[in-house]
Amino acid sequence: MAVSQPRQEKESEDCSLLPLVHDIIKCMDKDSQDVHQELTKLKAKIQEAREQISNMPGVDSSPPEQQQQLATLQEQVRTKNQLLQKYKSLCMFDVPKAS
Amino acid sequence: DSADVNSCLAQKRREPNMATVVEKSTKERLLSVLDDLEVLSRELIEMLALSRSQKLPQTGEDTQILELLVQRDRVFQELMEVAQQQGKVHQEMQLLEKEVEKRDSDIQQLQKQLKEAEHILATAVYQAKEKLKSIDKARKGSISSEEIIKYAHRISASNAVCAPLNWVPGDPRRPYPTDLEMRSGMLGHMANLPTNGVNGHLPGDALAAGRLPDVLTPHYPWQSSDVSVGLLPPHHGNDFGLEPPGHNKENEDDVEAMSTDSSSSSSDSD
Numbered sequence: 035m036a037v038s039q040p041r042q043e044k045e046s047e048d049c050s051l052l053p054l055v056h057d058i059i060k061c062m063d064k065d066s067q068d069v070h071q072e073l074t075k076l077k078a079k080i081q082e083a084r085e086q087i088s089n090m091p092g093v094d095s096s097p098p099e100q101q102q103q104l105a106t107l108q109e110q111v112r113t114k115n116q117l118l119q120k121y122k123s124l125c126m127f128d129v130p131k132a133s
Numbered sequence: 134d135s136a137d138v139n140s141c142l143a144q145k146r147r148e149p150n151m152a153t154v155v156e157k158s159t160k161e162r163l164l165s166v167l168d169d170l171e172v173l174s175r176e177l178i179e180m181l182a183l184s185r186s187q188k189l190p191q192t193g194e195d196t197q198i199l200e201l202l203v204q205r206d207r208v209f210q211e212l213m214e215v216a217q218q219q220g221k222v223h224q225e226m227q228l229l230e231k232e233v234e235k236r237d238s239d240i241q242q243l244q245k246q247l248k249e250a251e252h253i254l255a256t257a258v259y260q261a262k263e264k265l266k267s268i269d270k271a272r273k274g275s276i277s278s279e280e281i282i283k284y285a286h287r288i289s290a291s292n293a294v295c296a297p298l299n300w301v302p303g304d305p306r307r308p309y310p311t312d313l314e315m316r317s318g319m320l321g322h323m324a325n326l327p328t329n330g331v332n333g334h335l336p337g338d339a340l341a342a343g344r345l346p347d348v349l350t351p352h353y354p355w356q357s358s359d360v361s362v363g364l365l366p367p368h369h370g371n372d373f374g375l376e377p378p379g380h381n382k383e384n385e386d387d388v389e390a391m392s393t394d395s396s397s398s399s400s401d402s403d
Contacts, residue, residue: 049213052206055174062181073178080171087163092223093216096156100222107229114236121243 054079159216166209173202 054076061069087093092100157165177198183189288294292306300306315321 050206050210051170051174052203055177055202058178059181062178062185076174080167083167084164087160087167087216090160090216090220092219092221092226093159093163095158095219097159097215097219098156099158100219100226104222104226104229107226107233111229111232111236114233114240118236118239118243121240121247 049083051076051079051083159212159219163209163212163216166205166212169205170202170209173198173205177202 054072058069058072058076061072095103177195180195180198184195293308296307297304310318316324
């Protein structure tokens with residue numbers, strides 16, 4: 035985890051808009067002509083973030099909802115395994131083994 | 134714009150109460166925070182630009198907006214981490230869904246096999262029941278073997294089933310009608326029809342009559358005495374002495390001995 039944590043921190047810094055806002059304010063203080071460029075960068079970053087959010091998997095539900103769905107799926111798998119085990123042990127016929 | 138800022142502030146105050154309502158999805162929250170960030174950053178930049186251009190003293194509002202901006206940014210980053218965690222959970226869920234699908238197909242396969250087994254068993258049970266019914270029916274209609282033997286004896290007593298074992302030519306006891314008897318019956322009388330009075334062949338031979346060379350025409354006992362055959366009584370009696378003249382014994386040698394009405398005193402004819 036120690037290796038992945040710096041990467042996670044970098045990723046969270048990547049999605050922060052504050053550095054860009056800071057750059058814009060600095061340019062404004064300097065009366066630089068790059069203000070427009072920085073503004074464009076900020077807009078692009080915001081748009082990019084929107085697209086990224088839309089494409090992210092698993093975020094269509096809140097974390098508790100997702101945990102509930104996960105628990106339901108785990109329960110389904112467990113129940114079906116039990117059912118199959120029960121039927122296979124009951125069956126007296128020569129059935130081919132299901133892979 | 135200031136209305137947007139105010140709505141952001143209001144939302145920030147409302148947020149602790151939102152937990153009691155149905156939770157929004159992470160996506161919705163992220164997009165909402167991103168919108169807030171956009172509005173706040175725009176507002177801040179515009180405010181700073183205006184205050185610089187108009188050389189107005191800065192009110193505390195820009196600080197307030199800045200604080201809000203920083204706070205929303207932090208929330209955004211936290212939400213992005215949550216989203217990443219949810220992504221991992223989503224992958225795990227996809228694997229579980231595949232497992233569920235596989236189990237479903239296994240269950241369907243087993244169901245199919247159980248259905249087949251049920252069908253086989255149902256058929257076997259049905260056939261067994263039918264057999265039991267037949268057995269029951271046979272038992273109800275059972276007859277003693279003595280009666281069956283008596284009946285068999287009765288129907289075979291008149292040699293209608295089989296000639297006696299010690300049968301010899303001349304013995305009248307036989308399980309088939311003689312030529313004489315056939316001639317005296319309906320078929321025999323049909324031979325007396327006008328279209329077929331020439332040489333006494335059977336009606337079926339009427340077409341063949343006149344076509345076959347003499348060598349090939351069969352020599353039947355009635356051939357030379359077709360008129361006398363027609364005069365015979367229709368029912369056969371026990372008078373088997375009334376043999377049709379012209380009986381040709383030679384040709385009968387090839388035929389099974391019992392198939393002709395022969396007597397020991399038959400006269401040969403050509």
